[in-house]
Amino acid sequence: MSYPLQKSDDEWQAVLSKEQFRVIREKGTEAPFTGKYDKHMPDTGVYTCAACDAPLYKASHKFKSGCGWPAYFDNIPGAVTRHTDSTLGMSRTEIVCSNCGGHLGHVFKGEGYKTPTDERHCVNSVSMKFSPEDKVVDKTDSKV
Template sequence: MTYPDQRTEDEWRAILNPTQFRILREKGTEAPGTGEFDKHYPKEGVYTCAGCDAPLYKASHKFNSGCGWPAYFDSVPGAVTRHEDRSFGSVRTEIVCSNCGGHLGHVFKGEGFPTPTDERHCVNSISLKFSPEDKVVEKSSKA
């Protein structure tokens, strides 16, 4: 699949630190409970892709799942693309940034969390940046 942001691997290496590159570009995973945003619960703001800064999740989408990674029940419409992941001998749904293809984590359904979608987007903190301003609203209000 192709994505709008078509940087080369060398260009990604120039802007990402080695851990960000391993996770975003090589589909790695950070250790549970170690990420900057695992226990981060602002009332407002937007989590963006650490690679390309595309808005991915609103702060209001975040919830405490206790899984050790940031969890969101939904994404900004069109911001996240889903792929079947058959690594590690099981079938999971990988989620990537729809703008650059950067690996975010996985989405799980039907776990019984009291959220509007019954989904858990389990995202690596290192795949994200946070902005206290709601970039999604700002963008749409300029249209």
């Protein structure tokens, strides 16, 4: 699949840390309970893609799941693309940034969390940045 922002591996390596490149571009996973946003629970703000700064999740989407990675019940409309991931001998739903295709993590449904969507977007902290500003413009130029 093609994404609006295209860069070569060399270009990505020039702007991402070694760990960010491993997770975001090579579909790696950070160890559970080690990411800086796992226990980060602000009331307002926006989480953006660490690779391209595209807005992904509002702080109000975040919830405590206890899984060891930041968890969100929904994303900013159009910000995340889902793909079937058949690695590890199972079928999961991978989530990537819709702007650059950077790997974020996986989404799980039907786990029984008391959230509006009954989904858990399990996202690597290294794949994101946080901005305390809540005013982010989405692709349709309306405030989210």
